[in-house]
Amino acid sequence: MAARGRLARWAAVALLVAVLVALPSVVAALPADDADVPAADLRAAVLDGADVGFSGYAVSAGGLALPVSDRLTAAADLFSDRTLMRVWWRGPDEHRVDVVAAAGETGVHRDPGGTWTWDFEAGTATRGLPASLALPAPPDLLPAALGRRLLSEATDDEVTRAGARRVAGRDALGLRVAPAEPASSVARVDVWVDPASGLPLQVEVYGEDAALPALDTRFLDLDLAVPPADVVAFTPPPDATVLTAPDTEGLIAEAGERAPDVSLPAELAGLPRRSFTGVPGAVGVYGRGVTLLAAVPVPQRLAGGLREALTASPEAVTDALGTRVAAGPLGLMLVERAGGPAYVLTGTVTLDALAEAARQLPGAAS
Known part of the structure; x- marks a missing residue:
């Protein structure tokens, strides 16, 4: 009953x-x-x-x-x-x-x-x-x-x-x-x-x-x-x-501490970097309002799962810069280079803007 x-x-x-x-x-x-x-x-x-x-x-x-x-x-x-x-x-x-x-x-x-x-x-x-x-x-x-x-x-x-x-x-x-x-x-x-x-x-x-x-x-x-x-x-x-509930800020801060030690630029794809409370220094946030872009360095060993998820999309674009895909207005990109950290780029930016940002990252392919 x-x-x-x-x-x-x-x-x-x-x-x-x-x-x-x-x-x-x-x-x-x-x-x-x-x-x-x-x-x-x-x-x-x-x-x-x-x-x-x-x-x-x-x-x-x-x-x-x-x-x-x-x-x-x-x-x-x-x-x-x-x-x-x-x-x-x-x-x-x-x-x-x-x-x-x-x-x-x-x-x-x-x-x-x-x-x-x-x-x-x-x-x-x-x-x-x-x-x-x-x-x-x-x-x-x-x-x-x-x-x-x-x-x-x-x-x-x-x-x-x-x-x-x-x-x-x-x-x-x-x-x-x-x-x-x-x-x-x-x-x-x-x-x-x-x-x-x-x-x-x-x-x-x-x-x-x-x-x-x-x-x-x-x-x-x-x-x-x-x-x-x-x-x-x-x-x-x-x-x-x-x-x-998990401490989101603590987890993000811990991830930031484990991230590769790189110095992200003050601007990516024409968008100025900005700071937010709770965002660790290893994470770069760029833009304002509707247009935002985040850049996160990650160890190469963690990049494989994301690469597999991105390349599974028939719309994915893969070239010397990395792999990028769009889900509506949201773009996501994995940037990899031999011997250095990988980067994850995501935000409400175009695929061309992601490629431009990838070229401006420290040590990324040109």
């Missing part, structure tokens, strides 16, 4: 998922009222709206088939699959995002002290501490969070208005970001904003010459009210298995 009840529960969830995913196409067909709001003012409203409270459903759909290891499967799935999320947002440090699927449900509860990830089916609660550098999680793909981040470093010259559309039953005004860097593989980012609250309701990321977005995240249903604190808070049930 318990198994039958569980099956009925998830059958109902599957039906709900189907209805919610289909609903936006019906609502979007309704006409939307545009408003004469300058792009700079609309962008400012988005950046000022970080503390807006809300709750509702959102869906994210990505088409990036990333060649990653089993340890990174969960993060990669966010960019390659369809993810339905139920969200309660009181603020950046106090929110809850449940990923709802036919096979089960996983909730991410954020509080000022860190996060709880609750796997309902497995009965496991995993505690993670706040980190300035962490793998992508479902809250990062909410339209509100992603739209605000992608607009935060855009210049006024890169942002224009893009009309209006209906999103989650609301009139949303469009902002279009067209990256200025020649190295960028992102043609544009469209952010659709609720003008009253400054909340991004939908974000679409397009690669060069792409008719469909490589990533599309949008609200399906939205209530612009601060949800109750008890809905967001989480305490592990008495019978739960409590785990501790």
